[in-house]
Amino acid sequence: xxxxxxxxxxxxxxxxxxxxxxxxxxxxxxxxxxxxxxxxxxxxxxxxxxxxxxxxxxxxxxxxxxxxxxxxxxxxxxxxxxxxxxxxxxxxxxxxxxxxxxxxxxxxxxxxxxxxxxxxxxxxxxxxxxxxxxxxxxxxxxxxxxxxxxxxxxxxxxxxxxxxxxxxxxxxxxxxxxxxxxxxxxxxxxxxxxxxxxxxxxxxxxxxxxxxxxxxxxxxxxxxxxxxxxxxxxxxxxxxxxxxxxxxxxxxxxxxx
Numbered sequence: 001x002x003x004x005x006x007x008x009x010x011x012x013x014x015x016x017x018x019x020x021x022x023x024x025x026x027x028x029x030x031x032x033x034x035x036x037x038x039x040x041x042x043x044x045x046x047x048x049x050x051x052x053x054x055x056x057x058x059x060x061x062x063x064x065x066x067x068x069x070x071x072x073x074x075x076x077x078x079x080x081x082x083x084x085x086x087x088x089x090x091x092x093x094x095x096x097x098x099x100x101x102x103x104x105x106x107x108x109x110x111x112x113x114x115x116x117x118x119x120x121x122x123x124x125x126x127x128x129x130x131x132x133x134x135x136x137x138x139x140x141x142x143x144x145x146x147x148x149x150x151x152x153x154x155x156x157x158x159x160x161x162x163x164x165x166x167x168x169x170x171x172x173x174x175x176x177x178x179x180x181x182x183x184x185x186x187x188x189x190x191x192x193x194x195x196x197x198x199x200x201x202x203x204x205x206x207x208x209x210x211x212x213x214x215x216x217x218x219x220x221x222x223x224x225x226x227x228x229x230x231x232x233x234x235x236x237x238x239x240x241x242x243x244x245x246x247x248x249x250x251x252x253x254x255x256x257x
Contacts, residue, residue: 006235054079116168143181158199
């Protein structure tokens with residue numbers, strides 16, 4: 001919620017200071033491109049309500065204790081299937097492509113998970129965990145210094161690895177050591193999660209950059225996307241700094257809402 005607020009505030013301020021980069025949409029042109037004869041408000045409602053209901057179904061099942069995150073993903077997949085049927089966009093070819101893509105990604109994740117598990121076993125068998133713990137114990141600044149180094153390493157790894165490899169390889173090694181040093185597991189988990197979000201935005205493996213490249217027009221160069229993402233990376237780093245100095249933010253929102 002705080003990150004979304006920061007993103008919205010940044011976009012609003014930039015649009016206010018430089019209105020030429022966020023011009024208002026032309027109503028007639030938009031309706032003509034969409035080929036829709038009803039009102040723009042009706043069009044927006046029809047386009048927004050189904051995805052919002054899907055998000056509520058997924059997150060609501062988790063927050064309501066009805067499903068685990070893994071089970072909630074099945075709820076999301078089933079909801080997306082119903083939406084495709086409702087929009088008459090579901091056919092055998094589309095279903096085949098979706099299943100093929102899902103199988104490919106799932107296989108990739110499991111291969112990484114198996115490799116990470118083997119690496120962790122070998123790493124611990126040769127005393128790597130004790131070596132890292134000893135290194136953290138003798139690091140200037142104690143727990144704070146060790147946490148800062150870990151956050152910096154995860155941030156830098158986001159430039160060359162995606163979040164899956166970092167989660168499966170790095171976190172299982174450094175996580176137990178930091179927890180043994182007395183860090184709160186919820187706070188540490190949120191710090192690592194927000195830090196991992198930078199891997200979505202940092203080239204060359206930033207998934208969000210590829211998603212945006214896929215929907216952006218050809219007139220928008222990739223270099224412009226890379227430059228445009230820098231402020232959002234800085235906002236995430238600011239959020240990490242805020243959580244470091246005010247760790248209560250990690251639990252205040254969930255406990256009060």
